[in-house]
Amino acid sequence: MEENRHELNNFLRKKLNQIDDTSSKWDQPNPEIWQDTKALLRKGKAKVWYLPNKKWAMAASFALFALVSYACFLQIRVFNLQQLEQEHFVIQNQLKQTKEQLDTALIDLSQVKNELIQIQKVQAEKLTVPIESDAEQVPIPPSSNINPPEIELIQSTSTITSTSKQKVLPIDIKNTLKQESVITNQINHSKGIVLPPIPTLDWSLIQQDYQPIIIKDEPSLVQNIIQVKRFNWPDFKIELIHKRGEHELIRETFINYTENEDILDIDPLLFKQSSYGLLGSVSISDRLTVNTGINIGQIGGDWNDDWELLVGEDDIYEDLNGNELFDIEHIHGSRWSLLFNQFTYQNIGGHDTDEDQFFLFDLYETYQFKTVQIPVQLEYYYPINNLKLSGLLGYQWNRITLEDYYAEPDLLHFGQDWNLNTSELLIEEEEAYLGTSYSNIQVGLGLHIGLTKHWGLSTRLLFENQDVYDTFNLGLDTWNQSIQFGLYYTL
Amino acid sequence: MTERKLIQLAIKGKETAMDSLYHKYEKLWYRLCLRYADNSHKAQDIFQEGLFNIFKDLKQFNADKAKFSTWSGRVFVHAALRYIRKNQWQQTFEELDESTGNHPLAQDIIGSISARELIQVIQKLPTGYRIIFNMYELEGYTHKEIAEQLDISIGTSKSQLSKAKNLLRKKIDQLF
Numbered sequence: 258m259e260e261n262r263h264e265l266n267n268f269l270r271k272k273l274n275q276i277d278d279t280s281s282k283w284d285q286p287n288p289e290i291w292q293d294t295k296a297l298l299r300k301g302k303a304k305v306w307y308l309p310n311k312k313w314a315m316a317a318s319f320a321l322f323a324l325v326s327y328a329c330f331l332q333i334r335v336f337n338l339q340q341l342e343q344e345h346f347v348i349q350n351q352l353k354q355t356k357e358q359l360d361t362a363l364i365d366l367s368q369v370k371n372e373l374i375q376i377q378k379v380q381a382e383k384l385t386v387p388i389e390s391d392a393e394q395v396p397i398p399p400s401s402n403i404n405p406p407e408i409e410l411i412q413s414t415s416t417i418t419s420t421s422k423q424k425v426l427p428i429d430i431k432n433t434l435k436q437e438s439v440i441t442n443q444i445n446h447s448k449g450i451v452l453p454p455i456p457t458l459d460w461s462l463i464q465q466d467y468q469p470i471i472i473k474d475e476p477s478l479v480q481n482i483i484q485v486k487r488f489n490w491p492d493f494k495i496e497l498i499h500k501r502g503e504h505e506l507i508r509e510t511f512i513n514y515t516e517n518e519d520i521l522d523i524d525p526l527l528f529k530q531s532s533y534g535l536l537g538s539v540s541i542s543d544r545l546t547v548n549t550g551i552n553i554g555q556i557g558g559d560w561n562d563d564w565e566l567l568v569g570e571d572d573i574y575e576d577l578n579g580n581e582l583f584d585i586e587h588i589h590g591s592r593w594s595l596l597f598n599q600f601t602y603q604n605i606g607g608h609d610t611d612e613d614q615f616f617l618f619d620l621y622e623t624y625q626f627k628t629v630q631i632p633v634q635l636e637y638y639y640p641i642n643n644l645k646l647s648g649l650l651g652y653q654w655n656r657i658t659l660e661d662y663y664a665e666p667d668l669l670h671f672g673q674d675w676n677l678n679t680s681e682l683l684i685e686e687e688e689a690y691l692g693t694s695y696s697n698i699q700v701g702l703g704l705h706i707g708l709t710k711h712w713g714l715s716t717r718l719l720f721e722n723q724d725v726y727d728t729f730n731l732g733l734d735t736w737n738q739s740i741q742f743g744l745y746y747t748l
Numbered sequence: 749m750t751e752r753k754l755i756q757l758a759i760k761g762k763e764t765a766m767d768s769l770y771h772k773y774e775k776l777w778y779r780l781c782l783r784y785a786d787n788s789h790k791a792q793d794i795f796q797e798g799l800f801n802i803f804k805d806l807k808q809f810n811a812d813k814a815k816f817s818t819w820s821g822r823v824f825v826h827a828a829l830r831y832i833r834k835n836q837w838q839q840t841f842e843e844l845d846e847s848t849g850n851h852p853l854a855q856d857i858i859g860s861i862s863a864r865e866l867i868q869v870i871q872k873l874p875t876g877y878r879i880i881f882n883m884y885e886l887e888g889y890t891h892k893e894i895a896e897q898l899d900i901s902i903g904t905s906k907s908q909l910s911k912a913k914n915l916l917r918k919k920i921d922q923l924f
């Protein structure tokens with residue numbers, strides 16, 4: 258049989274190669290083809306590009322695209338880090354300026370107080386001089402005439418703008434000093450004691466209300482391992498997704514320094530994110546699939562670019578001779594966090610800190626969040642040879658809860674002879690009860706390339722609209738993008 | 749000038765050598781393309797792709813392993829398969845309801861028609877039949893090689909060849 262085949266083959270080949278009917282040129286190719294081919298060979302490229310070169314060129318293009326995308330991601334990340342560094346630098350500078358202003362104010366305040374004490378002593382001496390004394394009677398000046406020239410200097414620092422976050426400290430030293438000078442004239446003749454003789458600054462309350470947080474997806478590298486299982490109908494696909502990247506958490510802080518001063522502060526906090534998830538896809542037609550699943554992960558990190566200002570309250574009681582009877586110092590403030598936690602700071606002690614009415618401290622904080630994401634997506638595939646382009650439209654529900662929180666204050670010293678230890682600053686009533694939900698719309702573009710019968714590569718560029726819980730109507734809605742890279746296997 | 753020398757010069761880009769090679773084999777190559785295509789327009793597309801690939805990959809030709817005609821013929825077959833895969837692969841190997849009667853091809857039947865007529869008859873075969881008939885009967889592929897190349901089973905290859913022959917026989921009969 259094999260012999261017959263060879264005979265037939267040979268006969269057929271001879272028949273097909275025999276030169277017959279040459280006048281019709283039916284077996285003569287168009288001469289232009291050869292000329293065109295030579296031109297293409299000179300240019301080094303083909304008119305049409307077939308496998309396997311096409312396959313590997315596609316893979317190379319894909320790798321190049323992935324590299325460029327990743328480079329862009331890194332560039333954006335570096336840019337963000339540079340921005341943060343710049344902001345940090347500005348904050349540091351402003352902090353330094355604030356410290357200098359506070360130091361100046363404290364020194365000036367100290368001088369004013371010393372002069373006032375001297376004036377009070379002189380007045381007290383004159384008032385305690387017996388009527389029957391032969392000494393010349395010293396007239397008591399009216400309180401309005403007491404203000405020394407230094408007060409003007411203090412007024413110039415009465416409102417201190419401290420950082421780019423626009424934390425304004427409404428320190429009304431002028432009014433306080435006026436009040437003080439009135440107080441100094443209130444004399445208890447029966448006991449011969451002046452109460453209280455030292456300026457009392459009543460700025461003890463610092464209140465911060467943390468409003469709902471928003472997770473903002475920064476451009477992030479997402480690695481997918483996609484496993485595809487095919488049934489007759491409908492096609493069913495399971496994707497194992499691993500995401501790594503950075504998330505920006507926006508914290509809206511409401512600070513209430515006084516009854517009349519409300520300050521809104523928005524801090525961007527950048528945290529590392531890692532999550533794992535399952536995404537199932539069901540095809541509803543040749544080109545359309547519905548994807549849904551769940552993605553569980555963690556966001557966490559340290560944040561120490563935050564600082565607070567507390568104001569001390571110092572009550573010193575003296576006798577009429579200016580001798581200190583007792584000194585009670587309160588350094589206290591409270592921070593009220595609606596979503597994170599609540600805690601208060603207190604320090605009560607006998608420090609002689611009448612020159613140090615203010616102090617700042619850094620707050621070193623560690624956050625750990627748990628995230629749950631449930632997407633529902635429609636993905637449309639458009640095949641071009643081995644390549645598939647896809648368009649994606651989706652909705653994602655997100656839940657975020659605070660799992661763990663830790664804060665440690667780090668004092669910055671101000672004024673002279675400040676001697677307060679960190680351990681003396683207490684954080685009390687720590688309690689975490691954050692929990693918030695939000696949703697976003699997803700729009701994406703995908704590229705899927707089959708390398709072999711089973712293996713392929715895919716990538717998706719995903720844009721997500723954040724539905725921001727914006728209690729202050731600041732219009733913080735944003736679109737954020739992420740890039741996914743995947744390797745899939747078809748059974 | 750020997751064929752080997754012509755090929756060496758063509759590899760170096762000598763246009764005269766390339767022209768010589770082309771003119772020596774153009775009809776052989778083009779007839780092969782005509783057999784795989786169902787009309788001359790498609791044959792010319794396949795011809796251009798195969799031609800480009802031959803001169804682009806000429807360095808890969810090893811004269812110690814195969815004749816140039818055999819190697820170049822395989823290049824054209826691959827070009828034809830890629831072309832067909834790209835344009836009409838889906839219906840290529842669908843089972844056709846053709847008569848399963850046994851109509852063996854015999855030399856006496858084929859011998860009575862011209863090469864042009866034979867190619868025209870082959871062109872009228874369904875694509876799947878045509879490809880397998882060409883590959884098995886004329887290019888000398890085995891069923892196993894055909895099955896691997898076309899991603900089909902060996903059984904399908906055998907079945908399609910049998911049906912192709914029967915259909916070819918019927919079509920040749922219709923000529924008379």
